[in-house]
């Protein structure tokens with residue numbers, strides 16, 4: 001498919017052709033035709049797949065088709081984004097795609113004085129990019145009205161949920177017209193996002209860019225096992241000796257970011273820090289310098305780096321292992337953008353191997369272990385040096401499962417234990433208020449067959465006691481135990 005075949009406004013086509021866009025990416029080819037038709041959309045796609053253009057191009061097209069160059073125009077499209085960096089980046093994309101026409105975009109976000117943003121809104125705008133908190137502030141001040149919004153985008157919806165913006169988002173949406181076109185883009189679709197999508201989308205087209213199409217294939221991943229205290233030495237080593245044009249180093253905390261940046265600078269490496277405690281203008285300056293390659297290494301927290309789009313970023317380094325597999329994908333997705341090759345290094349200390357295990361399970365592949373460095377510690381069981389192929393990994397997992405199930409079958413046939421009826425997990429217990437407590441007890445133990453109704457009190461006691469002593473339990477012992485218990489409670 002070509003962009004010409006999509007029949008978009010010629011001003012857009014001229015701009016993207018000039019930018020070197022030859023063919024639509026997967027998400028663009030799947031989403032743009034439906035969005036041009038005015039359909040709602042639920043799309044799962046990560047940054048780096050070209051998702052911004054997937055929603056930006058149809059929006060600019062729609063607005064350009066009905067464009068009236070009046071001075072005081074109210075926003076017709078609204079894009080909500082979780083962070084100011086992402087909001088600014090989306091604005092840059094809209095500006096680039098609409099530079100051959102007069103469609104105007106502004107971004108409003110926290111961390112900057114409201115005054116300038118208010119002046120810009122009052123001058124008139126077609127597309128508004130906003131972080132939820134700042135937009136609500138401006139709405140409460142009656143500076144902005146959303147009554148003309150015809151196109152609404154929630155970008156990185158899962159991140160907005162993680163950051164606690166979901167109620168703000170719902171409030172904002174309730175101030176827009178119901179006949180709007182709504183697009184929800186999210187890297188993952190957790191249940192809360194699925195629920196929200198049902199509330200705000202009408203008969204949406206579902207577009208799913210599966211992990212096979214994520215930038216994973218174009219990223220050369222490797223993991224380094226080492227002591228936590230050796231991480232800074234390895235980092236300095238890598239940044240000084242590698243043929244490395246620009247690297248983004250992820251550190252878990254803001255304090256950590258500051259500390260590591262100072263250590264890198266002290267080692268003579270051109271590095272700067274970016275995190276939530278820096279002012280917006282500091283963050284913007286640093287990002288611009290990094291994009292222009294005036295800074296070689298940017299040390300960042302996850303929130304500060306979310307959605308950053310930097311061309312030709314050669315390396316992503318996980319100084320601290322990410323807390324979730326999703327964060328891992330977001331981090332390494334900063335390199336290898338739009339099909340370029342990139343490298344992702346993960347520094348894994350012994351206390352972080354469980355995080356590596358979760359990542360490998362999620363991406364269904366084993367990350368190759370790099371052993372050619374000066375700080376190697378022995379390889380934990382989670383890693384296998386050569387098996388990187390996802391198919392190999394799956395096959396291994398399957399055989400392990402089979403082995404385990406064999407083991408279970410052997411274990412579940414002990415020769416000296418009484419055979420009890422197995423619980424029928426599918427059968428629902430017959431609900432009986434008087435026996436509620438005992439039914440729950442049995443359900444937990446799973447020793448009685450609930451398919452035949454609730455077992456009697458004697459049956460239950462006898463089952464559980466027999467389980468403990470490995471032999472059937474008679475009435476006599478039962479009475480004796482009861483007596484012992486009563487004596488104990490008086491003692």
Ligand code: AMP
Nearest residue numbers: 021023024025047048049050051052338
């Ligand atoms: P995104 O996933 O929206 O952050 O986009 C990632 C990068 O891909 C950005 O630098 C875009 O400029 C670039 N890009 C988006 N669509 C295309 C395309 N069709 N051809 C080439 N580059 C693209």
